Amino acid sequence: MDFCVNIKNIIIIEAQSSVVNVEGFQEKSFIKADLPKLAVLKPMQRRRLSPFAKLAMHCALDVIKDETQALVSVFSSRHGDLHKTSTMLHDLALGEDISPTAFSLSVHNAIAGLFTIFTQNRQASTTVSAGQDTFMMALVEAYIRLKTGQHEQVLLVHCDQALPSPYAHYADELQIDHGVALILTKDDFTGQRLSIKRVNSGSLTGSPADDNVMELPQAISFCRWLNEPSKPKTLMMPGHQWKIDRLCDE
């Protein structure tokens, strides 16, 4: 797999404060007071947004704020709103009734649904999940949208949170609450042009979970690198399966 994309605009929000989780690992998550306030939404729209929804919605609304037309969108999350799902599973296991509100917003494309309602966007939307490769597969999906569709631009929104405690044991990458949103464009002259290649790394043996050193989630590595022009021209993604190069004035 080998393709090029243009990133026009990018927003990232990530938790900064570390806590030690139930498994004894450092994780970074937002406390309620530090979550985005989403003042642009009406109180009745805002009230049902979980922390997960707030992170994703904040980035999505911020990145499109200067756009004049509704964009086709790709949403992605490795785990979805797992804190919500996990609470519902807990209630079910205890034989309790589950919250209708939580249930109604628990599908994987719930954020896409809310976002398109809030912004009155009737364009097509896809929601992706693909394990550790989720963010890169969302980029692939966005590229496909641009390449095959009638659209000049695609909105990509990705969000994941540190795993809830019942799942903390299964962590295979650093656990950091984060949301990102980017606009990809067909126009070669706008923003940063990147070449993306899927590579077969010979050095990869066993699963990344075997390593003692956990790596960053893909979306965070990608955004930190992209936002820092002084960083090297090439980014090798965690897992070393993806090679991304900045293409400058070529």
Added chain:
Amino acid sequence: MSDLKAKIKTLIIETLDLEDVSVEDIQDDEALFVDGLGLDSIDALELGLAIKKTFNIKIDANSEETKKHFNSINSLSEFIEQNQ
């Protein structure tokens, strides 16, 4: 305001995350759904569940009577008093 009515109002605010609404903002005879407080069908289910849990009352989700009980704070408190 009766204790029960105040309790129902607090329950509504907390259960439905009405962050900008206080107990004083909800009128006893005001419609809870659509026009008045602006609650919707998901809220009705959520509120029904909360009332069931808090007051240990069985609610028939499909009956026309239930609709009437959920009209306002007044009708809800009457319904709860009769069924406790």
